[in-house]
Amino acid sequence: MNMSFADVMMQLFRQHLAVLPVLLPSFTAMLMLLIGDRDSLPRLRRIALVSVALGLMFALKLAMEADDGVLRVYRVGDWPAPFGIVLVIDRLSALMLVLTQAVALPVLFYASGGWDSHGRHFHALFQFQLMGLNGAFVTGDLFNLFVFFEVLLIASYVLLLHGQGRERFRVGVQYVAINLAASALFLIGVALIYATVGTLNMADLAQRVPLVSGDDAVVLKAAALILLVVFGVKAAILPLHLWLPSTYAAASAPVAALFAIMTKVGVYSILRVHGVIFGADAGASALTVEPWLLPLALGTSVLAVFGMLAAHTLPRMVAYMTVASVGTILAALGLFSEAAWSAALYYMAHSTLIIAALFLLVELVSAQRGDAADRLEAGPAVAQPALLGLLMLLGAASAAGLPPLPGFIGKLMVLQASSGHEAQTWVWTVVLLVGFLTLIGLARAGSVLFWSVRPGVDDSGTSAGASPRLVLATVSLIGAGVLMSVLAGPLKRYTDAAAVQLVDRRAYQEAVLGAAGAQTTQPYVFPRPASEGAH
Amino acid sequence: MSLFANISMEFLVASGIGWVTACGVYLMLRGRSFPVVLGLTLLGYAVNIFIFVMGRLWSAAPPILGQGDVQADPLPQALVLTAIVIGFATTGFVIELALRSRAESGTDHVDGREPGA
Numbered sequence: 001m002n003m004s005f006a007d008v009m010m011q012l013f014r015q016h017l018a019v020l021p022v023l024l025p026s027f028t029a030m031l032m033l034l035i036g037d038r039d040s041l042p043r044l045r046r047i048a049l050v051s052v053a054l055g056l057m058f059a060l061k062l063a064m065e066a067d068d069g070v071l072r073v074y075r076v077g078d079w080p081a082p083f084g085i086v087l088v089i090d091r092l093s094a095l096m097l098v099l100t101q102a103v104a105l106p107v108l109f110y111a112s113g114g115w116d117s118h119g120r121h122f123h124a125l126f127q128f129q130l131m132g133l134n135g136a137f138v139t140g141d142l143f144n145l146f147v148f149f150e151v152l153l154i155a156s157y158v159l160l161l162h163g164q165g166r167e168r169f170r171v172g173v174q175y176v177a178i179n180l181a182a183s184a185l186f187l188i189g190v191a192l193i194y195a196t197v198g199t200l201n202m203a204d205l206a207q208r209v210p211l212v213s214g215d216d217a218v219v220l221k222a223a224a225l226i227l228l229v230v231f232g233v234k235a236a237i238l239p240l241h242l243w244l245p246s247t248y249a250a251a252s253a254p255v256a257a258l259f260a261i262m263t264k265v266g267v268y269s270i271l272r273v274h275g276v277i278f279g280a281d282a283g284a285s286a287l288t289v290e291p292w293l294l295p296l297a298l299g300t301s302v303l304a305v306f307g308m309l310a311a312h313t314l315p316r317m318v319a320y321m322t323v324a325s326v327g328t329i330l331a332a333l334g335l336f337s338e339a340a341w342s343a344a345l346y347y348m349a350h351s352t353l354i355i356a357a358l359f360l361l362v363e364l365v366s367a368q369r370g371d372a373a374d375r376l377e378a379g380p381a382v383a384q385p386a387l388l389g390l391l392m393l394l395g396a397a398s399a400a401g402l403p404p405l406p407g408f409i410g411k412l413m414v415l416q417a418s419s420g421h422e423a424q425t426w427v428w429t430v431v432l433l434v435g436f437l438t439l440i441g442l443a444r445a446g447s448v449l450f451w452s453v454r455p456g457v458d459d460s461g462t463s464a465g466a467s468p469r470l471v472l473a474t475v476s477l478i479g480a481g482v483l484m485s486v487l488a489g490p491l492k493r494y495t496d497a498a499a500v501q502l503v504d505r506r507a508y509q510e511a512v513l514g515a516a517g518a519q520t521t522q523p524y525v526f527p528r529p530a531s532e533g534a535h
Numbered sequence: 536m537s538l539f540a541n542i543s544m545e546f547l548v549a550s551g552i553g554w555v556t557a558c559g560v561y562l563m564l565r566g567r568s569f570p571v572v573l574g575l576t577l578l579g580y581a582v583n584i585f586i587f588v589m590g591r592l593w594s595a596a597p598p599i600l601g602q603g604d605v606q607a608d609p610l611p612q613a614l615v616l617t618a619i620v621i622g623f624a625t626t627g628f629v630i631e632l633a634l635r636s637r638a639e640s641g642t643d644h645v646d647g648r649e650p651g652a
Contacts, residue, residue: 143614143617147617147621150621150625154624154625154628157628157632158628161632164639165639166639166640166647167647169632169635169636169639169640169647170636170639170640170646170647172632172636173568173571173629173632173633173636173645173647174645176625176628176629176632177563177571177575177629177645180575180578180579180625180629181563181575181578183621183625184575184578184579184582187582187583187585187586187618188582188585190586190614191582191585191586191589191611191614192589194589194590194610194611194614195589195590195591
């Protein structure tokens with residue numbers, strides 16, 4: 001009885017910190033469903049903001065703890081791995097958690113300015129979406145990754161329809177159909193991996209995949225490529241990106257801004273599964289996706305930037321920019337080196353923040369353009385040209401990669417990391433060309449929006465200006481993006497260490513499975529690690 | 536009888552899964568939302584059986600240790616339960632979504648308008 005209540009709570013907090021990013025949004029969402037959203041919107045907004053702010057603090061705490069290089073393994077129900085599900089927090093997971101919460105907080109603040117009243121249960125679904133995202137980033141089990149994918153997808157199906165309308169239902173049907181087909185492929189890939197290796201725990205997989213050879217290795221490679229298709233649909237790689245522009249363009253602004261992080265779930269999964277488990281040390285199935293990833297990623301960037309130049313509406317333009325940025329990130333992943341992965345992580349964090357900000361910004365601009373709305377044509381003058389123009393300039397310069405903004409640093413890191421690689425010429429050409437064309441596209445959009453004022457238009461219908469809340473939300477996202485260039489030094493150290501930690505498979509296995517490795521008994525024979533005795 | 540006597544259970548199950556998958560993919564590629572939903576459902580069934588047989592086919596083998604000489608692998612059976620639950624929920628949602636889309640756009644075509652209209 002020596003311990004005070006506060007000490008007990010503190011100890012519980014430390015012990016269960018790793019699972020809190022999943023539990024917090026889950027309980028918040030359930031609480032919101034109990035409260036209902038008929039007459040209690042202000043209360044729901046307060047609860048949601050407090051919950052997401054708490055989530056951001058937990059994520060930052062986890063990132064600071066992860067930065068000492070120790071992997072934090074949380075055994076759900078205290079079952080030892082690989083029998084139970086483990087959550088593993090390394091630098092990469094913690095970074096993704098921080099990024100998710102850092103995007104979610106301003107977006108939620110923006111949505112609380114009115115969008116959340118355009119349909120029911122917005123806040124509960126938002127929390128379920130966060131639960132799925134956070135869960136996907138912390139889980140150490142491939143099937144559990146599938147489950148969290150489904151959680152975030154089911155929430156996203158409904159969030160996409162938020163506000164309703166014919167166009168949203170039209171793209172909604174297509175979005176749900178393509179994601180259900182992708183989920184079926186995910187299950188096929190996971191089942192094939194289980195059939196050949198006999199485990200789905202990521203640490204155990206990294207240990208056993210290198211031991212597979214012969215016919216089984218062919219099946220395993222097929223599974224790896226099937227999973228590349230699945231994650232490619234989520235991340236929107238070249239032939240699988242067609243669903244993204246119309247979906248993101250049709251979604252309401254805060255939902256599209258939150259979806260900016262969804263493509264990164266695909267990127268994250270490719271890094272975890274294809275970068276590490278099927279990475280350079282994976283024996284017969286090593287680097288299965290290497291011949292595919294880099295060419296497809298570069299193609300994605302080029303095609304997306306042309307789509308961006310051809311877009312007639314602002315949200316569609318930003319949606320294509322999402323695809324272009326994913327192409328650049330995946331190109332860096334496809335170089336399969338620690339320096340390139342570090343560059344990819346830095347660029348991913350920055351581009352997610354900026355694209356989320358641009359989705360919000362284009363809605364602010366559209367709202368002040370009367371009947372021209374979000375179409376890229378001459379329209380009435382906006383009410384706040386200086387403020388919105390400056391934000392557009394910052395966002396555009398950052399997305400295109402002009403110094404000294406973080407987009408420039410990220411792209412420079414990618415270019416540096418590609419030097420010496422056999423595809424260096426292609427990477428340099430594509431990254432620089434895409435940056436240049438992005439700049440042209442955004443400069444054209446900016447001049448149409450702010451300078452081509454249609455004469456003789458009655459301005460009385462346009463709004464007086466965006467509310468301070470909406471502007472503050474957008475500014476804080478762009479500000480977070482710009483802050484990344486101020487903090488580039490520490491951030492690069494962190495992403496460098498994260499990439500090195502990813503490659504260190506032995507430390508990951510020891511943290512999850514213990515020094516002795518997994519002691520499992522199976523009814524039929526799988527290749528076994530040497531450390532393990534016969535069953 | 537003698538014609539089928541040599542066909543293994545593995546062959547029957549594998550070709551059955553293949554046939555259901557093929558039907559599912561065919562229906563999924565149709566232009567109307569009802570066949571698409573049916574196709575997704577069929578694909579879901581095929582995938583569920585696929586996961587189940589990835590633990591190999593066993594006869595008279597309980598998925599519990601110490602209950603006999605051979606044991607079936609319990610893990611795929613647990614995985615397929617999860618997959619069934621998720622598949623059931625998403626099917627319910629996609630049917631409702633297709634109905635709403637039909638009501639909003641006045642057509643059951645997946646593009647939201649009749650071809651050529």
